[in-house]
Amino acid sequence: MQAFEVSAPHAFAIGDRPAPNAAPGEVIVDVAFAGICGSDMHIIHGDNAFVQFPRITGHEFAGVIRAVGDGVDPARVGERVCIDPVVNCGRCYPCRIGRPNVCSAMQVIGVHRNGGFAEQVNVPAANAHRLPDGLDLDAAALVEPYSIAANVLSRMDPRPGDRLLVIGAGVIGLTVLQMARALGLEQVIVTDILDERLATARELGASHTINGRSEDLEQAVLAATEGEGIPLIADAACVPAMLPTILRMACPAARIGLLGFSPTPSDLVQLEVIKKELTLVGSRLNNRKFPEVIEHIATGRLDPKALISHRVPLTEMPGAIDLLENHPEQARKVLVKISP
Ligand code: MN
Numbered sequence: 001m002q003a004f005e006v007s008a009p010h011a012f013a014i015g016d017r018p019a020p021n022a023a024p025g026e027v028i029v030d031v032a033f034a035g036i037c038g039s040d041m042h043i044i045h046g047d048n049a050f051v052q053f054p055r056i057t058g059h060e061f062a063g064v065i066r067a068v069g070d071g072v073d074p075a076r077v078g079e080r081v082c083i084d085p086v087v088n089c090g091r092c093y094p095c096r097i098g099r100p101n102v103c104s105a106m107q108v109i110g111v112h113r114n115g116g117f118a119e120q121v122n123v124p125a126a127n128a129h130r131l132p133d134g135l136d137l138d139a140a141a142l143v144e145p146y147s148i149a150a151n152v153l154s155r156m157d158p159r160p161g162d163r164l165l166v167i168g169a170g171v172i173g174l175t176v177l178q179m180a181r182a183l184g185l186e187q188v189i190v191t192d193i194l195d196e197r198l199a200t201a202r203e204l205g206a207s208h209t210i211n212g213r214s215e216d217l218e219q220a221v222l223a224a225t226e227g228e229g230i231p232l233i234a235d236a237a238c239v240p241a242m243l244p245t246i247l248r249m250a251c252p253a254a255r256i257g258l259l260g261f262s263p264t265p266s267d268l269v270q271l272e273v274i275k276k277e278l279t280l281v282g283s284r285l286n287n288r289k290f291p292e293v294i295e296h297i298a299t300g301r302l303d304p305k306a307l308i309s310h311r312v313p314l315t316e317m318p319g320a321i322d323l324l325e326n327h328p329e330q331a332r333k334v335l336v337k338i339s340p
Contacts, residue, residue, distance in 0.1 A: 003118035004317050004336075007054040009046025014314055017056065020114065020122035022069030027076060027125045029083065031338045032137040033311075034116035035060035035145065036320055038170070042261070043111065044321065051111050059085040059109055061116030062140035063339065065128060072125040081128040082140040083116065084147070084290045085109035101151070101285040108285065117317065119338055129290045132298045138311070139297060141335055142175075142304035146293040147286035149175035152257040153183065154289070155281040156232050163187040165221060165230045165249065166206075168237030169197035171333050172259065174204060174307055176234045179293075181205045182301035185232075189224060191217055192237070196329045204306060221249045235259055240266040247272040255279040310334040 003017040022028045040057050042048045051057075062082040068074055088095050088103035095103050109115050109123055131140050153176065158164070164180050166173045169192035180188050181204075190201040191210040198209040210220045221230060229251030235242070238260025244267050250256060256278060272278070296302045309332040312320045320334045 001119035002314055003056045003114075004058070004314060005054050005056050006044055006051075009053075010044065012044055012318075014317060017118065019120050022067055022072075022122050024070040025072060025125055026069040026122045027065045027072055027081075027128050028067040029061075029063040029081060029121050029123060029128060030066045031058075031061050031063040031116045031118060031121060033062055033141040033335045033337055034058040035141045036317070036324060036334045036336065037145070038172075038324075039261070040110075041321070041325060048111065050108070055111070056114040056118045056121070057110050058116030058118070058336075059111065060141055060144040061121075062131070062137045062143070063116075064137075066120065068125065069122075076125065076128075079128070080131040080135075080137060080140070082131060082143045082290070082294070083109060083121075083123050084127045084129060084286070084288075085111075085115070085144060086285050087113070087124055087127060099287060101287045117314065117336060117338075129294060131294065135294065135298050138308060138335055138337075139304040140294075142307060142333060143290055143293050143297065144286075145171055145307075145333070146175045146179060146297070146302060146304070147289040148172055148259070148283070149179035150289040150293055151286040152176065152234055152259055152281075152283035153179055154287075155283045156234065156255040156257045157279075158183060158185055158232055160184065161186075162231045163189065163225060164232040164234065166190045166201075167233065167235045167242065167246070168192055169194070169201045169209075170236065170328070171307055173197075173234075173236035174201060174332070176236055177201055177204055177206055178302050179296070182296050189221065189230070191220075194329050200306075200332070204303070218245055218249055225251075230254060233257070238262060240264040242266075243268060244272075247276075247278065250276060250278055252276040253278075255281065258282050307333045308335055311337050314338055
């Protein structure tokens with residue numbers, strides 16, 4: 001089968017690889033569409049400490065079940081599915097308290113085990129979520145990025161009427177915006193440094209946008225909130241040096257969701273955290289959010305097609321990677337179309 005494999009940092013190729021077999025409890029999926037994510041770039045650059053090479057990457061994908069292993073209902077062959085990449089052990093402390101997305105022995109599909117940039121992939125049957133009729137496979141490849149948004153918002157405990165500030169209007173920031181609107185938050189401020197991305201955010205329902213390069217973000221946020229500050233802040237830009245600004249923009253009792261994966265330290269002013277009794281939460285991958293996201297897409301409350309800017313065949317993946325790295329303003333989600 002054809003697959004995109006990273007053999008070492010900065011070394012990747014599309015070539016022929018053995019097709020996987022289904023172990024007991026697994027299914028084989030014919031991949032239809034797989035999305036390219038910023039974290040795939042980190043793997044390619046050797047910036048992901050968890051990955052072992054060689055690796056077929058890709059953790060955002062959907063397709064059709066072609067075969068099942070022992071113990072899986074054979075009636076699932078032919079089922080249209082999207083794949084939750086979180087494979088957890090079920091025994092460690094986070095698993096025991098219902099936090100499988102921070103399992104101590106987590107295996108992320110496309111990171112620790114082979115993923116979706118391939119004609120076929122083997123995954124645990126429980127990770128393959130059935131799609132409702134009418135939910136297209138290209139849209140279904142975006143369930144995973146929306147699950148990131150669903151997870152961070154659930155960690156932030158939004159209340160009706162809360163204002164939300166989304167920092168960063170790349171794909172993840174836009175999924176947070178759409179998910180927040182789907183959950184009924186009406187005042188969503190989005191900031192970025194690219195006007196193209198802010199225009200997209202306005203099309204997708206942002207109530208206010210701020211270009212953090214041409215405006216003073218902190219002043220603009222205070223002006224937009226009558227000086228009150230913001231109760232919900234989701235950081236999808238993930239610039240460690242921004243944390244002090246984020247803390248200052250937060251109103252008392254605010255909840256701040258952090259999505260960055262940088263090892264660079266941030267300055268954290270304790271006084272700011274304590275005097276306003278701020279809650280800072282990390283959010284990693286997703287904690288069983290696929291059913292909720294699939295439901296929101298099926299009922300039209302999320303619009304995944306608005307986030308897809310390109311569809312390319314597997315053979316053109318290197319060009320797509322180049323586009324995402326060098327012209328991020330020209331791309332939103334790039335999908336790799338794999339099986340016909
Ligand atoms: Mn991703």
